[in-house]
Amino acid sequence: MQTHGLAELYRQMGRARAFELAVERLWRRGLISGEMHLGTGEEAVAAGVVTQLRAGDGLALTHRCSPALVVRGVPLVPMLREMLGQSDGLCGGRAGHMHLSSREHLVACSGIVGASLPRAAGFALAAKRLREGAVGVAFAGDGAMNQGMALETLNLAVAWSLPLLVVCIDNGWAITTRAGSVTAGELGARAEAFGWTVARADGLEVEEVQRAASELLARCRKGKGPALLHVTCPRIDGHFLGDPLLEQSRHLTGSAAKQTLGRVMSAAVSSGGGGALQRAASMVKMVGTMAKARRETGRGDRKDPLRVAHQAVKRAGGAVDVIDAEVEAEIASAVERALAGIEVRDA
Amino acid sequence: MAEVSAGRTGSSAAPRAVAEEKRLNMVQALNEALADEMARDETVLVMGEDVGPDGGVFRVTEGLIERFGNKRVLDTPLAESGIVGSAIGLCVGGFRPVCEIQFMGFIYPCLNQLCSHAARLRNRSRGTFAVPMVVRMPYGGGIRPPEHHSESYEAMLANTPGLKVVIPSDPYEAKGLLIASIRDDDPVVFLEPKRIYRAFRQAVPTAPYEIPLGEARVAREGSDVTVIAYGAMLQVALASAKKAEAEGISVEVVDLRCIVPLDVQTFVDSVVKTGRAVVLHEGPRTCGVGAEVAAAIGENALLSLLAPVERVTGFDTVFPGALLETHYLPHEERVLAAIRRTIDY
Ligand SMILES: Cc1ncc(C[n+]2csc(CCOP(=O)(O)OP(=O)(O)O)c2C)c(N)n1
Numbered sequence: 186m187q188t189h190g191l192a193e194l195y196r197q198m199g200r201a202r203a204f205e206l207a208v209e210r211l212w213r214r215g216l217i218s219g220e221m222h223l224g225t226g227e228e229a230v231a232a233g234v235v236t237q238l239r240a241g242d243g244l245a246l247t248h249r250c251s252p253a254l255v256v257r258g259v260p261l262v263p264m265l266r267e268m269l270g271q272s273d274g275l276c277g278g279r280a281g282h283m284h285l286s287s288r289e290h291l292v293a294c295s296g297i298v299g300a301s302l303p304r305a306a307g308f309a310l311a312a313k314r315l316r317e318g319a320v321g322v323a324f325a326g327d328g329a330m331n332q333g334m335a336l337e338t339l340n341l342a343v344a345w346s347l348p349l350l351v352v353c354i355d356n357g358w359a360i361t362t363r364a365g366s367v368t369a370g371e372l373g374a375r376a377e378a379f380g381w382t383v384a385r386a387d388g389l390e391v392e393e394v395q396r397a398a399s400e401l402l403a404r405c406r407k408g409k410g411p412a413l414l415h416v417t418c419p420r421i422d423g424h425f426l427g428d429p430l431l432e433q434s435r436h437l438t439g440s441a442a443k444q445t446l447g448r449v450m451s452a453a454v455s456s457g458g459g460g461a462l463q464r465a466a467s468m469v470k471m472v473g474t475m476a477k478a479r480r481e482t483g484r485g486d487r488k489d490p491l492r493v494a495h496q497a498v499k500r501a502g503g504a505v506d507v508i509d510a511e512v513e514a515e516i517a518s519a520v521e522r523a524l525a526g527i528e529v530r531d532a
Numbered sequence: 533m534a535e536v537s538a539g540r541t542g543s544s545a546a547p548r549a550v551a552e553e554k555r556l557n558m559v560q561a562l563n564e565a566l567a568d569e570m571a572r573d574e575t576v577l578v579m580g581e582d583v584g585p586d587g588g589v590f591r592v593t594e595g596l597i598e599r600f601g602n603k604r605v606l607d608t609p610l611a612e613s614g615i616v617g618s619a620i621g622l623c624v625g626g627f628r629p630v631c632e633i634q635f636m637g638f639i640y641p642c643l644n645q646l647c648s649h650a651a652r653l654r655n656r657s658r659g660t661f662a663v664p665m666v667v668r669m670p671y672g673g674g675i676r677p678p679e680h681h682s683e684s685y686e687a688m689l690a691n692t693p694g695l696k697v698v699i700p701s702d703p704y705e706a707k708g709l710l711i712a713s714i715r716d717d718d719p720v721v722f723l724e725p726k727r728i729y730r731a732f733r734q735a736v737p738t739a740p741y742e743i744p745l746g747e748a749r750v751a752r753e754g755s756d757v758t759v760i761a762y763g764a765m766l767q768v769a770l771a772s773a774k775k776a777e778a779e780g781i782s783v784e785v786v787d788l789r790c791i792v793p794l795d796v797q798t799f800v801d802s803v804v805k806t807g808r809a810v811v812l813h814e815g816p817r818t819c820g821v822g823a824e825v826a827a828a829i830g831e832n833a834l835l836s837l838l839a840p841v842e843r844v845t846g847f848d849t850v851f852p853g854a855l856l857e858t859h860y861l862p863h864e865e866r867v868l869a870a871i872r873r874t875i876d877y
C-alpha cells in the first residue's frame with residue numbers, strides 16, 4: 186500500500202480546510218444558500234483515509250462531504266459552481282452542496298443520514314463481482330450509526346463478506362444530541378459483535394488514521410470481509426454555520442444566550458407540568474449540553490487537527506509556510522474562477 | 533371556546549373577542565398547543581431528534597423539556613423508523629405521543645412504520661388497538677435549502693388509507709388543528725408549512741381550542757371563482773384574490789385544512805355558487821391533491837361548472853435548488869392567470 190509522507194497529508198488537510206473556509210465566505214455572502222455543515226475538524230480523517238484509495242474504489246459520503254471530495258481530487262471549480270447552483274456545476278446545479286457526486290471519481294453524497302452505509306455496501310458487492318481488489322467506502326457520523334439502514338448494513342456486509350470499509354467519524358454529536366445519551370454500547374464493539382474487523386484512531390493524528398485505514402483497506406481488498414474504522418474528532422464549527430448552540434455556549438453573557446436562558450427559566454418555573462425532580466433533571470441535561478459545546482475545539486486551538494499536523498510537519502523540518510502559501514493560492518484561484526460570470530452583490 | 537373555531541372566515545370577522553388572545557407566529561402557536569395538551573393530559577409525550585434542550589430545529593418544542601421534564605420530552609437516537617415505530621407501541625401501551633420528524637424529506641425511513649402499521653392497526657385489530665399518534669414535520673418550499681428540505685408529498689400520505697393528513701395555514705389554525713390532532717384517536721400526519729412558520733403573527737386565543745378535523749373553511753368570500761388551497765399556498769391564494777378584485781373578479785378562497793378527511797361539501801358548495809374552480813398546491817401535479825379535488829368537483833358539481841377546473845401546482849420533478857425555487861413554487865401570477873382562464877373560457 187502506498188503511504189503518503191506527513192507533509193503531503195498536511196497539504197491535503199490544508200486544502201480541505203481552505204476549501205471549507207472558502208465555502209463559508211461564499212455562504213456568508215449569500216451566494217450559497219441553505220444550512221451549511223462544514224467538515225472543519227475532519228481533515229485528518231479525510232486525508233488519512235482518502236489518500237489510501239485507488240482508482241476504482243467507490244466512496245459514499247454524508248452531509249459533510251467536501252473535505253473527502255477535495256482530497257479525492259474532485260475538481261474544485263465545478264464543485265464550487267455546483268454549490269453556487271450553476272448549470273455548469275459538478276452535477277448541473279441539481280445537487281447543491283449536500284448531494285455532490287462524480288461518476289469519474291465514483292463518489293456520491295447524500296444528506297439522508299445513514300444512507301452512505303447501504304450505498305457503499307452495494308458498491309462493494311459490485312466491486313467484488315466486477316473489479317477484484319476494489320472496495321466500497323462509506324463515511325458516516327456517530328449519529329448515522331443508529332439508523333436502521335446502518336444496522337442492516339452491519340449485518341448484510343458480513344453475511345455477504347463485502348469489501349467494505351465504514352469510517353465512522355465520531356464527533357460526539359448529532360446536531361444538539363450528545364452521542365452518549367442515545368447510543369447503546371461502544372460503536373466499535375457493536376461492529377465487532379457482527380463480525381467486523383475494527384480499528385480505532387485519534388482524528389487529531391493524521392498518520393495514525395492513515396496507518397489504520399491502510400491496514401483495514403488491505404484486509405478488505407484481500408476479501409477478508411468488512412471493516413470499521415472508528416475515528417474521534419472535533420466538530421469545530423458546530424452542526425452548521427451559525428449554530429446557535431455553539432455560539433450561545435461560547436458567549437454565555439451575550440444577548441442570544443441570555444434570551445434563551447430567560448425562556449428556559451420561565452418554562453422551568455411555569456405552572457402545570459412535571460415535578461421538581463424531572464424539571465431539575467432537564468436543566469442538568471441542558472447545562473450539560475451547553476458545557477460540552479463550550480468545551481468544543483475551536484479553529485486553531487491546541488486540539489485542532491490542522492494545527493496538530495502543522496506543528497508535526499514543522500518539527501520534522503517540513504516547509505509548512507510554502508505548503509500553506511501554495512494551498513491558499515490554489516483555493517483562491519479556484520474561487521475566483523468559480524465566481525466568473527456570477528453577479529456578486531455584497532451586503 | 534367552541535364558537536371560536538366554528539366557521540371562521542377571513543372576511544367576516546369570527547367571534548373571537550370572547551377570550552384572552554396573544555399575537556403569535558405559527559411556531560409559537562404550535563408550541564402553545566403542545567404545552568396546553570401536555571398540561572391537560574399526562575399521557576401526551578413529545579419525542580424526536582433534538583426536541584429536548586434544543587427545542588427542535590425550528591424551536592417548536594422549545595421550553596417543553598424544562599417544564600414537563602425529560603420523561604415526557606424524549607430526545608431520540610437519529611432513527612426515524614425507531615421514533616415512529618416505538619410511538620406506535622407507546623400508543624398501544626397507553627400514551628399519546630407527538631413525534632417530530634425534522635423535515636418531511638426525512639420521512640422515508642419511517643414510512644414502513646407509518647403506512648404498514650400506524651395506519652392499519654385499528655383495522656387489523658378490529659378496533660382493539662388505536663394509534664392516537666401525531667407525527668409533526670415541517671414541509672414545503674420557500675427557504676431555499678438543499679434537496680430533501682422542501683418537499684411537499686402530502687398526496688403520497690393522503691393515498692394511504694388510515695392516515696389523517698392535516699395542514700394549517702396560519703397561527704390560529706395551527707393551534708386549533710394541532711390540539712384536535714393530538715386529541716384524535718387515530719394517527720395524524722401534521723404538516724407544518726415552514727415558509728410561514730414566522731412570516732406573520734396573528735391573534736391566537738390563550739385558552740386551548742379545537743378546530744375539528746375534516747371541516748374546510750371559506751377563508752374569503754367571493755362570487756366569480758373559487759380558489760381551493762391549503763398550507764402556505766393559502767396566503768398566495770388570498771393575495772391573488774386581492775389582485776383579481778382589482779380586475780373586477782370576485783374570488784372565494786377555500787382553505788382545506790385537512791387533506792384527509794377531505795371536506796368535499798365545503799368546496800363543492802362554493803363551486804356550485806361561483807361556477808369556476810382553481811386548485812392550488814405546491815406539491816407535484818400528477819396524482820396530486822388537485823387531481824382529487826378536481827375529480828370531486830366533477831362528480832358533484834359538473835353541471836355548475838362554467839369552465840374546466842384549473843390546477844396550479846408544483847412540477848413533476850424533484851424540488852429544485854435554491855436558484856430555481858421561485859420558478860417551482862406557484863406564485864400569484866400563475867394563480868391569476870388560471871383565474872383569468874376560467875373567466876375567459
Ligand atoms: C434521515 C435523516 N434524518 C435527520 C436528518 C437531519 N440531520 C442532518 S445532520 C444530522 C445529524 C447527523 O449526526 P452524525 O451522523 O453524527 O453526523 P455529524 O453531523 O455529527 O457529522 C441530522 C439529524 C437527516 N439529514 N436525515
Ligand SMILES: [Mg+2]
Pocket residue numbers: 326327328354355356357358359360
Ligand atoms: Mg456526529
